[in-house]
Amino acid sequence: MSPKTQSKKFLAAFAVVLSAGGLLLTLSSSTLATAAVDSSASVGTVPQCVWQLSGVEATVTLTHPNASNGGDVHTSYVGNDFRLTGASSDQASVYVGPAGQTSASFTDVDNCSFYNSGGLGVSNTGASAQLAIVETATAKFRADYSGAEDTAMSFPLNGTTPTGSNQARNLSLTITPTNCFSSNLSGGSGDNWVKEAGTTGLNSGSSPIPLATLAKANTTTTSTCSFSSSLSVYIPGGLTPAHPGNSYTYTGPTLTTTLSTNIN
Amino acid sequence: MSSNYFGKALAGAAAVLASVGLAFSISGFSIATADGAIGSSATVATVPQCVWQINGASETIALDHSEYVADGHTKYVGQDFGLSGSGANTVKVFVGPAAASAVSTDADNCAWYGVTNSAGSGARVTYALPSSPAFTSAASTDNTDNSLGFALNGTTTTGSNIAQLAVALTKSGCTNAAASALINGWTGDATANLKTGSLSLTAAELLNSTTSTSSSCTWTTKLTTYVPGGKTPAHDADTYTFTGPTVTTTLLAEGVVG
Numbered sequence: 183m184s185p186k187t188q189s190k191k192f193l194a195a196f197a198v199v200l201s202a203g204g205l206l207l208t209l210s211s212s213t214l215a216t217a218a219v220d221s222s223a224s225v226g227t228v229p230q231c232v233w234q235l236s237g238v239e240a241t242v243t244l245t246h247p248n249a250s251n252g253g254d255v256h257t258s259y260v261g262n263d264f265r266l267t268g269a270s271s272d273q274a275s276v277y278v279g280p281a282g283q284t285s286a287s288f289t290d291v292d293n294c295s296f297y298n299s300g301g302l303g304v305s306n307t308g309a310s311a312q313l314a315i316v317e318t319a320t321a322k323f324r325a326d327y328s329g330a331e332d333t334a335m336s337f338p339l340n341g342t343t344p345t346g347s348n349q350a351r352n353l354s355l356t357i358t359p360t361n362c363f364s365s366n367l368s369g370g371s372g373d374n375w376v377k378e379a380g381t382t383g384l385n386s387g388s389s390p391i392p393l394a395t396l397a398k399a400n401t402t403t404t405s406t407c408s409f410s411s412s413l414s415v416y417i418p419g420g421l422t423p424a425h426p427g428n429s430y431t432y433t434g435p436t437l438t439t440t441l442s443t444n445i446n
Numbered sequence: 447m448s449s450n451y452f453g454k455a456l457a458g459a460a461a462v463l464a465s466v467g468l469a470f471s472i473s474g475f476s477i478a479t480a481d482g483a484i485g486s487s488a489t490v491a492t493v494p495q496c497v498w499q500i501n502g503a504s505e506t507i508a509l510d511h512s513e514y515v516a517d518g519h520t521k522y523v524g525q526d527f528g529l530s531g532s533g534a535n536t537v538k539v540f541v542g543p544a545a546a547s548a549v550s551t552d553a554d555n556c557a558w559y560g561v562t563n564s565a566g567s568g569a570r571v572t573y574a575l576p577s578s579p580a581f582t583s584a585a586s587t588d589n590t591d592n593s594l595g596f597a598l599n600g601t602t603t604t605g606s607n608i609a610q611l612a613v614a615l616t617k618s619g620c621t622n623a624a625a626s627a628l629i630n631g632w633t634g635d636a637t638a639n640l641k642t643g644s645l646s647l648t649a650a651e652l653l654n655s656t657t658s659t660s661s662s663c664t665w666t667t668k669l670t671t672y673v674p675g676g677k678t679p680a681h682d683a684d685t686y687t688f689t690g691p692t693v694t695t696t697l698l699a700e701g702v703v704g
Contacts, residue, residue, distance in 0.1 A: 201541060215697040217503030219573070221611075221669050221690030223529045226521035227594070229683040280683070295523035297678035403523075 205230065224260070229280035231294035231403050233309040236284060237272035238439040242413055244268040244432070254412075254445035259430075263349050263419040269412035273360065276311040276394055276441060286366040286406035294403050299324055308398035311407075313378075314390035315353070316338070316436040321386040324433045327425045335423050339415075341385040345419015352383030353434060354414045359392060362407035364400045374400035375407045384437070393439065396411035398446055458510035485518040494543035496556035496592050496659050498569040498699035501547065508684065509688070515612060521592065522686070526605025526647035529688070533666055539571050539650055540624075549662035553625035555661050565657035568702035571634070573613060573697060574646040579691040581671065585681040593680040594673060598691065600641040604675035612670040615649055620663035622656045631656035632663045640693075649695070653704040669693075678690035 244266035246252035253265050277286035280294045287293040296307075313323050325335030343350050363370035364424040376395040384391075394407040415434065425431065473583040511520065514528035540549035543556045550556075558565045579598040585591035601609045631652055638647035650663045669690070679686065 214700070215498065215500055217695040219503065219533065219667060219669075219693040219695055220506040221509055221531065221693075222506060223508065223531070223688040224685060224689075225527060225529070225594075225673060225688060226685045227679040227682055228521050228523050230678075292521060292523050295682075297524040297676075297682070324568055393644070 187411075213445035222290040227295075227438050228292050229294045231278050231296045232259065232281050233278055233307070233441060233443045234281070234283070234313060235274070235276050235439060235441045236397070237270075237274040237408075240270045240272045242268040242270050243427040244413060245364040258418055259421075259423070261346070261419055261421065263347050264417040265414060267412065267416065270410065271321045273290065273408045273410055274311075274393075274439060275406060275408040276309060277366075277408075278309075278401065278403055286404045288366055288368075288404075291365075291403055291437070296401075297401070307443045309405075310442045310445050311393040312390040312440045312442065313355070313357075313393050314438055314440065315384045315386070315388055316398060317436055319386055321353075321384075321435040323417070323435075325423075325430045327423075327428055327430050331431065332424045334350070335417075335421050337418050337421065339385040341383065341387055344418050344420060347416065347418035349416035349418065350383060350385075352385045352415070352417060353437075354381050354383050355391070355437075356412045356414070357391075357409050358411070359394065359407060359409045361411075364396065364405050365402045366406045372400070377407065377409070395445060406431060413445065460489075478645070492557075493554050494556045496541050496558045496565065498539065498541055498543050498567075499544070499699060500537065500539045500571060500695070500697040502537045503571075503695040503697075505533050505535045507531045507533045509671070509690070511671075522673055522677075522679070524677065525571070525675040526603050526607050527675075528607075528670070529673065530668065530670040532668040535668075536664050536666055537571075537695070538662065538664045539569055541565070541657065541659055547659050549594040549624045551625050551660065553623070553659055559661065561596065562661060565654045565661075566703075567700050568651065568653040568655075568657045568704075569661075569697045570651040570702045572646050572698070573638075573640070573648040573649055573680065573695065575611065575640045575691050575695045576694075577645065578643075579611065579640065579645070581673070581688045581690050583686045583688050585679070585684045586684050587681055587684055591680045591684075591686070594677050594688070595687050596674050598641045598671070598679070599697070600643060602605075603672055604690065605672065607672045607674070608639065608641070609674060610639045610644075610671065611693075613638050613640055613647060613693070614668040614670070617650070617663060617665040620665075622652065622661055624656035624660040624662050625658070629656075631651075651702065653702060655704060685691075 200313035243363055249255050249265050279286055322338040325332045337351055339351050339353055341350055357378045359379055362373050362375040364374045378391055378393045382391055396405055494539035511530035513530045516557045517612050542549055557563050581596050583592050583594035599609050614637045619629050622629045632650050634650040635647045652661055
C-alpha cells in the first residue's frame with residue numbers, strides 16, 4: 183500500500199467520524215421541539231332583521247253601491263246623502279324580514295336576525311303601525327268639474343252632520359286584520375298583536391289609529407300582521423252642484439300609515 | 447545416485463524434525479517455537495442514538511358547525527354558534543433514531559447508551575395558547591372586519607357557554623415500550639379548556655424511569671369553541687372566516703425525570 187493510498191483512507195475515516203459526531207450533536211440537542219396547531223372556520227351570517235311595511239301605497243277608487251249593497255236606488259247624486267265605498271286592492275302588512283324582503287318568511291326562522299339582542303334571537307324592538315289622516319285641519323273631499331273645484335260640492339271631513347244630511351262627515355275606515363302572528367312559520371302561531379278592528383270614522387279631529395302593535399318580547403324573526411281596509415263616505419245631502427248634469431271627480435284626503443319600531 | 451540418497455536422507459530428517467517440533471509444540475514445551483502470530487478482528491455494528499421525537503403536531507384544524515346542527519341554525523344568527531373540528535394528523539411522540547418516522551417494535555432500533563442504556567430524560571408534550579387568546583374574524587367582503595371576533599377570556603356567553611377553546615385528545619398506543627408488553631406509564635390531560643388564566647395543558651408525559659428505546663404515545667386533537675351570541679356582524683349576510691389562536695405544541699425532552 184502506497185503512502186498516498188494510506189493517506190486517502192485516513193481522510194475517509196476521519197470524515198466518517200466527523201459526520202457521526204455531527205449527527206450525535208444534532209440528536210443530543212433535540213430536547214425541545216415546537217409545532218403549531220392552528221384553527222380556522224368559515225361561518226355564514228344571516229341578514230339583519232328589520233321591521234317593514236308594505237301594501238300601504240294605494241289609490242282606492244270609491245263607487246256608489248246599489249241598494250242591495252248599502253247604497254240606494256240612485257245612481258247619481260240627487261241632493262240626498264250619496265254613499266261611496268271602496269276597498270284597497272292591497273293587503274297592508276307590517277312584518278319582520280331582511281331589508282327588501284316583501285313579506286315575512288313562512289319557512290325560515292333564520293331568514294334574518296336581530297343580532298345584538300341578548301343572543302336569543304329576539305328583537306330588541308317591537309313595532310306599531312298607525313294610520314292617520316293627513317292635513318287634519320283641512321281634510322275634505324274636493325269636488326272637481328272639468329279640472330276646477332266646485333266648492334259647492336266639496337265637503338269637509340269635520341265630523342259634523344250638515345243640514346240636509348243624516349250622516350256625519352267622516353271617512354269611515356273599516357280594518358280587517360288577517361294573518362297576524364308572532365311567528366309566521368308553519369302556518370302561523372302566537373297572535374300577540376294588539377290590533378285595530380272594525381270601523382272608525384276619520385275626520386279632521388281624529389287622532390292616529392293604531393292599526394297593529396307587537397311588543398318586542400313577542401317579536402320574532404317572522405312576525406307579521408296584515409290587514410285589509412275599506413273606505414266609505416257620504417257626499418252630504420243638501421249640496422247643489424254648480425254644474426248639474428255633469429260628472430264630478432272627488433278626491434279624498436291622504437291617509438298615511440306610519441311604522442314605529444321603538445316599541446318595548 | 448549417491449547425491450539422491452543424501453537428498454532423500456535430508457528430506458527424511460527434516461520431516462522427522464518437523465514431526466518432533468510439532469510434538470513438542472503440542473505438548474507445550476517452551477523449548478519448541480514456531481515463526482508467526484495469532485491476531486484477532488471483528489466487525490461490530492452500533493445502533494443509532496435514541497432521541498425523543500414528535501411529528502404530526504403541525505396542522506391547521508378546520509372547525510365547522512356540523513356537531514351542533516341540532517340547534518337548527520346553519521349560520522350565525524346572534525346566538526352562540528358552536529364550532530368543532532378534529533385534526534387530520536395523528537400526533538406521535540416516541541423514542542427512536544433521529545430519522546425514524548414512527549416508533550419501532552425493535553428494542554434495539556436505537557440505544558440511549560451510557561452505562562445502563564437508559565434515558566436521561568423522559569418527555570413532556572404541552573399545548574399552550576398565547577397570553578391573550580382570541581379568534582379573529584374577517585368578512586368575505588372586508589377582511590378587516592373583526593366584528594365577530596371574540597376573546598377566549600373565560601367569560602360566560604349569552605348562551606351560557608364559556609369563552610374558551612376546548613381541547614380533547616384521543617390517545618392510542620401509549621406505551622412505555624412498544625417492543626414489549628403494553629405498559630402505559632404515560633400521564634397527561636385528555637381534555638382541557640384553554641382560556642385566559644388557563645393557557646396550557648400537558649398532553650402527554652413519560653418519566654425517564656419508564657422510558658425505553660421504544661416508548662411511544664399517539665393521539666388526535668379535537669378543538670371546540672363557540673362564537674358567542676349577541677354579536678352583530680358589520681356585514682350581515684356575509685360569510686366570515688374565523689382564525690383561531692395558534693396552539694403551540696412543545697416537546698420537552700430534558701429534565702423530565704422521576
